Amino acid sequence: MEITIVKDVQNPLLERREIEAIVSFQGATPSRKEILAELSKKLKVDDTHIEVDKIYQRFGKQEAKVIAFVFPKPIREKEETKQEQEGGTEEAKALEQTQQ
Secondary structure (H helix, E strand, O other): OEEEEEEEEEEOOOOEEEEEEEEEOOOOOOOHHHHHHHHHHHHOOOHHHEEEEEEEEOOOOOEEEEEEEEOOOOOOOOHHHHHHHOOOOHHHHHHHHHHO
């Protein structure tokens, strides 16, 4: 998967950067999670600061247009932190239930 940034605009009123990018890929359209990870690497920003707003598949092409926003503060918690707060991973919960 390759990401090309087409537009990167600062929006001070909403306190965010607005990103428009083209994602080139092979096979199925990548998920939001995959695009989020690649955008995070490309923009050198933690993924908790990025929201993938829209993914527009280009008909007949192996590419999609992506609209994303980058915020100065985290907009969500990391997945690992959520799992720790909720009592661990699914495997740990299943193990607990079998032991009872």
